[in-house]
Structures are given as C-alpha cells and as structure tokens.
Amino acid sequence: MFNSVLIANRGEIACRIIRSARRLGLRTIAVYSQADRNALHVRLADEAHEIGPAPAAQSYLRGDVILDVARATKAACLHPGYGFLSENAEFAEACAAAGVVFVGPPPSAIRAMGLKDEAKALMRKSGVPVVPGYDGAEQAAKQLADEAGRIGYPVLVKAVAGGGGKGMRKVERAADFADALASAQREAQSSFGNPRVLIEKYVSAPRHIEIQMFADSHGHALHLFERDCTLQRRHQKVIEEAPAPGMNDETRSAMGEAAVAAARAVGYVGAGTVEFIADGSRPLSPDSFWFMEMNTRLQVEHPVTEAVTGLDLVEMQFRVAAGGRLGLQQADIRLSGHAIETRLYAEDPNSGFLPSTGRILALDLPSGEGVRVDAGVAAGNDVTPFYDPMIAKVIAHAPTREEAIKRLADALAATKVFGPRSNAGFLHRLVTRPKFASNHYDTGFIERHLADLGAVPQPYDEGAVAFGAAVALACAGQSPAARFTDPWGRGDAFQLGAVRRQKIAIAIEGERATADIEWRAGEMVATYAQMQQVVRYENGRWSASDPLLSAYAGDHGVFVLREGRQVHIALFDALDHADEASGSDGNVVRSPMHGKLVAVFVAAGEAVEKGQRLAIVEAMKMEHVLMAPVAGRMGPMSVHAGQQVAQNAALLTIETETGDA
Incomplete structure (x- = not known):
C-alpha cells in the first residue's frame, strides 16, 4: 500500500478521498487555487499547497504544476477524483514519467473510451448494442x-x-x-x-442505468451491480439509486456482462462505469438497452454502490493501483437493501436553476440512521462562479426503497443552507412525489413537472416575509435580547401603558414593501399581506409561529427559509434604492450570475425584437442565454465577448421608441 497521496481535486470528492486515505494510513496532500484557500478539503488534509489563480484552467487543470507539487512532497500516488484531469490520458502518462502512480486506468483505456464516437465504434465491433x-x-x-x-x-x-x-x-x-x-x-x-x-x-421515455465495474492488473474484472440515474435535468443527474427499480436478474446479468466485456476489451484497470440507456416505455429486458459511454473514473454517485455492497470503492482503487488483486469473485458481491443519493447544489430552482454564488452564512446538514452526507463546504466558505456549485451529497440507505425514500425525505427537510440559494426544497418535493415512489418516471420527468416541483417563479412566501421583517427590525442597532429588555434606548414606537405598534418599510429581495409590527411582552407579532407570525427570541435562536420557518440574521439583513426556499429581508434604505424611481431597469439587460460573457450577438444601434437573443453568459461551464426584455434599439455598448461579468451587472441597454434607456 502507498504511504501518501496527492489529491488533484477539490470539494466533496477531495474530502471523501481524504477520509479513506487517512483510514488506510496514507499522508494526504491537498492542492488548492487562490479561491479555495479556506476550503474544507484544505483544512482536512495533512498538508496543502497553492497551485494558481481561481480559474480551473490556471490551477486544477495545470497538470505540470500539480506534478511539481507531487514531486516536491514525495507523493507516492495521485488520485484525480472526477472531473478536471481524471480522464486525461496525457496527464496519466505524465504521472508515470514523474514516478507518481496515477490512481486510475491506464492511458490506453482512457483514450479508448474517452471519445464517445470511438467508444461507440469499439462497442459496435464487440457486439454491444448502441443507439x-x-x-x-x-x-x-x-x-x-x-x-x-x-x-x-x-x-x-x-x-x-x-x-x-x-x-x-x-x-x-x-x-x-x-x-x-x-x-x-x-x-x-x-x-x-x-x-x-x-x-x-433521442430515445423517448428513456431510463439511464449504469454498471459499476472494477478490474485489477492481474486480468480479473467484475461488476458491482447497477445504479439508476434516470432522474435528470438537462442531462445532468439529480437523483441516483441502487438497485434500479424494476431490475430483474436476467437484465442485470446481461448489463453486467456487457460492462465487464467492455472493460476487458480495452485492458481496463481500476474503477469505471459503463452507462446504458434503456427503453422506459416497457419493463427492463436484455434486449431493451443500448451502450452510451464509459466513464473511466470514479463517479459522483459511487456512495449508493458502497451502501448496498458494503465496499469502499476508494480503498479498492488504492489497492488495485498499488498492484493488488481485487480479492473478490462475482458471487461474493451481494446486494443489501436500497440506497438513494441526491446532489445538494447552490442553485435557484425558482430562477431556472441558475447557480447561486456567495458566502455560506450557516449550514445545517442532516444526520441519523442510514443517512450519509459527503460535504465539500462548511459555513463561512464561498460558493464561487469558477467551479461546480455542489454543496454536498445526501445519501439514504435502508432495507427497502420505501424506507430509503422516507429517510432521504426527512434528511432533506432538515437541511438548511443560508446565504446562497439551494435546491434542498426542490429535492424534497421530488423524492416525495407519488410517481417517484411508484417508479413512474423517465429522464424527462423533471422538465415536465417543474411547476409541481416548485421550480418555477413564485410569489414571495408571505409568512417568511413577516418573520423576516420582525427579525430585521429587532436586530437593528442593538442585540436581539436588548430589544426586548431595554425599552429606554429604543426607536421602535415604545410607549408606556399601551401595546406598541409600528409600520416599517422593508426590502424583499431589494423590492420595497411595508410590514406591520406589534410589540408584546417577550414577543413580536408581524403582519405582511394579511399573513401574521408571532416571533420570539429564545436561547439564541429566532422562532416563528410557523414551525417550518427558520432565520439567519446577518450584517446585511435576514435570510428566511421555509421548506428549502430562501427569501432575503432587510429594512428599507432609501439611499440604497435612490435610482428605482427612474423606471428604466426594464430596458437594462443584467447578468443573472457571475460568469464570462462568451458571445454578443448585437451591435450598438441595432434594432431588436422582444425575446431576441442578445448574448450568452457562461458560468460553471454552462451557458445561459440573455434575451431582449423589450423591443427597441441597442444603446451604447461597452461589453465584449470574453469579459468577466458580475451578478446583476448591467450589460446592455435597449432604447425604446419613447427614448427611455
């Protein structure tokens, strides 16, 4: 076994590798970009080294710099995790040349399966059905x-x-x-x-089923059963589970044999996943699945396989990379219960799942029997526009699928992320849908049911606004406790002998509104749009009459959560909103997030129609199209393709027929 490992990755996968490596007695070496200086994986590792600026191309994709660190620290092996350099054959070869063992397949296998077109051709020659x-x-x-x-x-x-x-x-x-x-x-x-x-x-009603396989350098290969990754959005996995609902032994055997045959065809060593698409319009069968691709690395969803097999896949990777044998036969691997994984992201389901950046002010992650959380961040960390916005993976394991769903739903209900928005509420609604429980879904399920899942623009939760208004007022100027115990220094309508009432101006996500506050002994009653909340401050925490509400009070207002959906409330400051009266913002096209302006399709003075495509902003390697909010003519332009832009930055202005801009 190795004595040390350099982890060429970040976030939750780096933290997860550190846990197994430490249990095996390996010295753990982390690398980090300037944006990740205070990241969780940096704190967990035995030592950590900076490798460059925030953009991945200047840090986590700099194989030469990473190998310099490996040589300087005398790392025995390098684990690439997933993403970044994990499927880069040239990097794997460079590791070998530097005398550092690459914990992954040989470069030849990466090349053989790295390009989808060549992989499909190879599978076709091997008799594996392809789309x-x-x-x-x-x-x-x-x-x-x-x-x-x-x-x-x-x-x-x-x-x-x-x-x-x-x-x-x-x-x-x-x-x-x-x-x-x-x-x-x-x-x-x-x-x-x-x-x-x-x-x-495009296969209608498709199901996405993948086989986890493993091979050692002694010619032995086997599979660790399947995972169902059908619930996706825009071709990205949202929920993964094992075993696949509705899977029968005959189809499982056929898929497993095909995956092992694919691995042997390219001389594979280590952990890999062969992905298949199946016809979801009928029951699974050996003649209704087709090869899609092979991922020559560890998968994000590997914890569900670990849960149902009792195996540590990262430990197996280390042992195989060190030249060891798998030590298992196919018959030794048994399924135990059911496991489901969700990916908790910093994104806003109510705004098209746009990434949500910023500092994580507070973070409550679940625990309990059968619940595992693989986190990549902690409170105080920043979600930046440079990397995938995953916060954590939440995995539930139980004897049956029904029990696993219940445990996962309870875990998601207990999850709280303050600061950036998260998809926790969306995930909870997804796993509690009757069609999910009854296995009536395909890869297009989420897109067809966005409204039912609450993933569409919605009015502000009135109870949350009332709660936030009370907390914002109570925290203004002095400690929360003092607001209830020291009447003489208040500016909150304090008076002797009668109930105190006041009307306050608040900002709901920057929009001006009014709330009514009534002060009582030891509590406040807040009303917004006919919704009332009784608010108390006890034992250092804010509580409301609606037990589903929770709040975090910070320097710049109050963040309120209800069933995973967040709203920001602050006392209204006229100076901060002095430009609202102009009414011109409807003609301004703003960036929905921090990112890079990759394309601009219009020029100054050009006539545009409402809904016309104007530009594209890229964030976390996903493109977001900016459309014209009104018809008119493009105003003066100071932006250009390739420019980095901030969230909410004014990028383009449209001049209407009235001359507004």
Missing part, C-alpha cells in the same frame, strides 16, 4: 444537419469528449439544429477543449 446515430469524423455543419435529418428528429447533439450534460443539446426540429449545434460546440470547447460532436437518435 442509432452518426459518429463520423466529418464535422461540417451541413454534414451534421444532413445526418440529423437522416436519423430523424428528435436527436441529441453530444460532445464526443463530454460528460455531465455539458456540450449536449436535444433538438426537436430541423429549424433549431444550427443554433443548438453551435451552442453545443462552444460548450464542448470550453469544457473539454474539443468541439467535436456526434448525433444520436
């Missing part, structure tokens, strides 16, 4: 459009070097193909440095 499509070398736009027409719409445009839904677009009709192709190629170039794509037939 109909085009994976040729010709990449001219007209050729690809012709191939899409031949295959028949709808089709999927997929980056050949892709993963995680990046560089992937579903196209319903020929008229949309050119724009979808260009967008997919841009995203593929940005994420993987390779703009090549392939075209696949």
